[in-house]
Amino acid sequence: MILRQFLALTQNATPERRAEAAGTLTRSYLQGTLGPEAAWEAKTALLALLDDPAAAVRRALAQACADSEQAPRPLIVALASDQPDIACLVLARSPVLMDADLVDCVAMGCEETRAAVAGRSDLSKPVAAALAEVGGAPSLIALARNPLAAIGTAALMRMVERHGDDADLRQALLTRTDLAIEVRHAIVALMAEQLSRFGQDAGWITSERGDRAAREARDAAALALSDEAEEAQLVRLVAHLRVQEQLTAGLILRAILSLRLPFAEIALAELSGLSRARVAGLMLEPHGAGFAALHRRAGLPALLLPAIRAGLTVWRDANGGRNGVDGPRLARSMIEAALTACETLPFAEARGLMALLARFEAEAARDEARILAHEQAEAQAREAAEAPILxxxxxxxxxxxxxxxxxxxxxxxxxxxxxxxxxxxxxxxxxxxxxxxxxxxxxxxxxxxxxxxxxxxxxxxxxxxxxxxxxxxxxxxxxxxxxxxxxxxxxxxxxxxxxxxxxxxxxxxxxxxxxxxxxxxxxxxxxxxxxxxxxxx
Structure with missing residues (x-):
């Protein structure tokens, strides 16, 4: 009876009148006050409206049932495959759609529908992974800006790999509170490569110097991230660097000579297969046979052994109270000791190492000067604040x-x-x-x-x-x-x-x-x- 009356009412009506009737019928069905027979007829009438040639009618259906859990699943699935402005209404809000439906819409849809899926409050990791794999920059930006979306680390890394050159996407990712440390390092490394490439294309630097600048910036970023990381995050960062073939001997040497000993311990443990406690104990005796064995087992070049030993010796003496050097001065003392230890090596072999240590020394001197200038400025500000005002x-x-x-x-x-x-x-x-x-x-x-x-x-x-x-x-x-x-x-x-x-x-x-x-x-x-x-x- 309801189906017959509805069809008779809307058969010759205008699209606006049919859309109004479709919305009213949908709300009546979703209220659950109809009897079983009437509910079946109303559901059949709603499904029949999917063939209405007027988009306004189908849009009225989507608006009325987008937020309802009682909406007929065939109706929602059909509307999710409609034209984008209609599909986005249910893709963004409908609780009836399952992950399989959303993944299919991501794979077959356009950027507008993908962005609607990316903005869902209950977005799961499988759907986020599908978006990260096939989505464009607009939908990935919407996904990164969704604080309620569950995004796995692999999906985040894939987003950086595919569209990391987009500045808006990088900014959206960096504002997330759950961003993994390896993803942060990947973003910084990508920016360093882009800046190096830009300088080379502009003719400001040579390709060799640009590659070296990008590599050192990437290493410095890894060590800077390690300063704020816990042990579990450090382990993930070192594993990520090893997979990306960025856990180099130069990075380990920089970590030791810049007093990032926790990073160096985990890196040597990762490369040698020993426990971190065992590695830490061997580092306290750098001139012993055990540390030399650790050096070989980690696959580090034998050329680095004198420099590492000299630096660790200065660090051990400082920790043992045999000298009062600490902070930036300790780092510079370690680098100077490493340079002194390399003076006896053949020049042809140690030339690259000496140049690397010289750059480390220059960076340490600049860091020490910055810290000293900052301390002096703070002291002057305190004195000015405490002085009597005239x-x-x-x-x-x-x-x-x-x-x-x-x-x-x-x-x-x-x-x-x-x-x-x-x-x-x-x-x-x-x-x-x-x-x-x-x-x-x-x-x-x-x-x-x-x-x-x-x-x-x-x-x-x-x-x-x-x-x-x-x-x-x-x-x-x-x-x-x-x-x-x-x-x-x-x-x-x-x-x-x-x-x-x-x-x-x-x-x-x-x-x-x-x-x-x-x-x-x-x-x-x-x-x-x-x-x-x-x-x-």
């Missing part, structure tokens, strides 16, 4: 003495300024806010003149000694007021008389600050009042 004012105030000790903290970058100077009291005091900006100033409704109440409040707030000094100066100045009108008379800054006392200078400063903060119109008003009082008397 305050200076740019202008001097006439009438102040310099022999009295200062009680003001001065901010200055010039150490030659031994005596602080103060600005003119009539100018703006750099440390004091204007009267109307002070926290304790009364709020005025307009920007007019200060009223008498406010003036009396300001003057009453002055200290008695400062107030007496101020009134005496104003009384002396009233006898000199003649000629121009009071409004055109310039403000007179009182001369500060300094008494030979320790507290003279702070008192003078306080008077100057108070005088400078009192408005000019208030000073003129007080002068006029004093003149009227004198005439009235």
């Amino acid at each position: 305050l200076t004012a740019p202008e001097a105030v006439d009438g102040f003495v310099s022999e009295a000790p200062s009680e003001i903290l001065i901010l200055s970058a010039d150490a030659s300024v031994s005596e602080p100077v103060l600005p003119d009291a009539s100018a703006a005091w750099p440390l004091a806010p204007r009267p109307e900006e002070r926290i304790g100033a009364a709020v005025r409704e307009s920007a007019g003149e200060i009223g008498p109440d406010t003036a009396e409040t300001v003057l009453a707030g002055l200290a008695d000694e400062i107030m007496a000094h101020f009134l005496a100066e104003r009384a002396a100045a009233t006898g000199q007021l003649s000629g121009p009108a009071p409004e055109t008379q310039p403000a007179i800054i009182p001369e500060i008389v300094v008494e030979p006392k320790r507290s003279t200078r702070p008192r003078a400063i306080a008077v100057a600050v108070a005088a400078g903060m009192i408005p000019e119109d208030l000073i003129l008003s007080y002068r006029a009042d004093r003149e009227r009082q004198r005439l009235a008397a």
Whole structure:
């Protein structure tokens, strides 16, 4: 009944009307409220809609059932093989699709559908491995940016091998928190090769020098990664380097002479088949027959044995407390000892080794200089932070003495300024806010003149000694007021008389600050009042 009614309703309807009906029927079926017979008819009607020529109808089906676990599996599988914009809706979200369905869609689909699969929250390792094997750069970038995807180390290595030259993919991989240490080294090695190739193509370096720069950069990156790695990660890194044929005698020599002894121990254990504890014990006796046997068993060239022995001897003496050398100086001492040990070797045979050790020495010297410069900069910054901060004012105030000790903290970058100077009291005091900006100033409704109440409040707030000094100066100045009108008379800054006392200078400063903060119109008003009082008397 439902199937017959639905077909009759949609037989002559527009695509938009059919799409609306398809969405409504799908939601009704997924709610599970239909009876068995009605549910079967609704499911049949939904499958019949897969043949609808209008993409809007099939898209409505995909949108309605993409997130449902009750969606009919034949319907989801068919929609996953539809055109990309419809297939992506179910490929990215449907829980009905199994790993086999997703792997098949990855193998047969396009980059758009692969990117939809790569963004699934429940992506498994088999599906990720299929994407890593056949996916292009866009889908692999989407896979690397999916933090919930389970990606195996082999799949990550395959991604770097196939599309590691893509900068966006490398950036996406390096932001993953579960990135294995061997994958990180593979990315760095690939970047070193690309930079070397770029320099050779541009004609900046020769091919031989470019290859050597790439190799040494790759070795330095391996040792840098080993500094932050745990023992299990070190074992994986050494195994990866051996598989890639990058675990060379030069890398082991660099590890020993740069104090990466854990890496050297695991590398020698990997090459010789001995345990790490046994290798560590033999390295403590570099001049013994056991270490020579270890050297041969690991397949290292006999030419390196004197250099390694000399370096390990210096390291053992430092650990035994026989000398106080440590850190970068210890590395340089080991390299210098290795160079000295190689001086007795035939030049024709040891030429390459001597050149390699000379480069090691130059790198160690530069590292030591960088560390020393950094330590000096930190020490200077600490001293500057702990030093007293000095305050200076740019202008001097006439009438102040310099022999009295200062009680003001001065901010200055010039150490030659031994005596602080103060600005003119009539100018703006750099440390004091204007009267109307002070926290304790009364709020005025307009920007007019200060009223008498406010003036009396300001003057009453002055200290008695400062107030007496101020009134005496104003009384002396009233006898000199003649000629121009009071409004055109310039403000007179009182001369500060300094008494030979320790507290003279702070008192003078306080008077100057108070005088400078009192408005000019208030000073003129007080002068006029004093003149009227004198005439009235």
